Amino acid sequence: MVTRVYELMIIIDQDVDDVVGKGIINKAKEMIEAEGGTVPTVDHWGRRRFAYQINHKSEGVYSVLEIVTQAPNLDEVDRFLRLADEVVRHKLFRLPDSEATKRGLLTPAG
Numbered sequence: 001m002v003t004r005v006y007e008l009m010i011i012i013d014q015d016v017d018d019v020v021g022k023g024i025i026n027k028a029k030e031m032i033e034a035e036g037g038t039v040p041t042v043d044h045w046g047r048r049r050f051a052y053q054i055n056h057k058s059e060g061v062y063s064v065l066e067i068v069t070q071a072p073n074l075d076e077v078d079r080f081l082r083l084a085d086e087v088v089r090h091k092l093f094r095l096p097d098s099e100a101t102k103r104g105l106l107t108p109a110g
Helices: 020-033 075-083 097-102
Strands: 004-013 038-054 057-069 087-092
Touching: 004 020, 004 097, 020 038, 020 057, 020 075, 057 087, 075 087
Parallel strands: none
Antiparallel strands: 004 057, 004 087, 038 057
């Protein structure tokens, strides 16, 4: 099985309590680890202004997770984040192997 590296950005509603927001991030992290993946870094960017209003809101709380996994997909995590009312937006994308190697998340052999 091939190891892949992903980056997941989660934007939490500005009105959600910090404890609830961190709970969403931790739940996503637990789901990834349950599938055999690891989350080497969680980068909390904090409150940021949107380029345009989303659901009549102008700000959200951003977090970015780096994910290393052999799972063929992360559908359950994606589904959880789509259904969570506290999540304004999320974006999951696969990092190119060259970038993952540069960040030290993959060995050069893959």
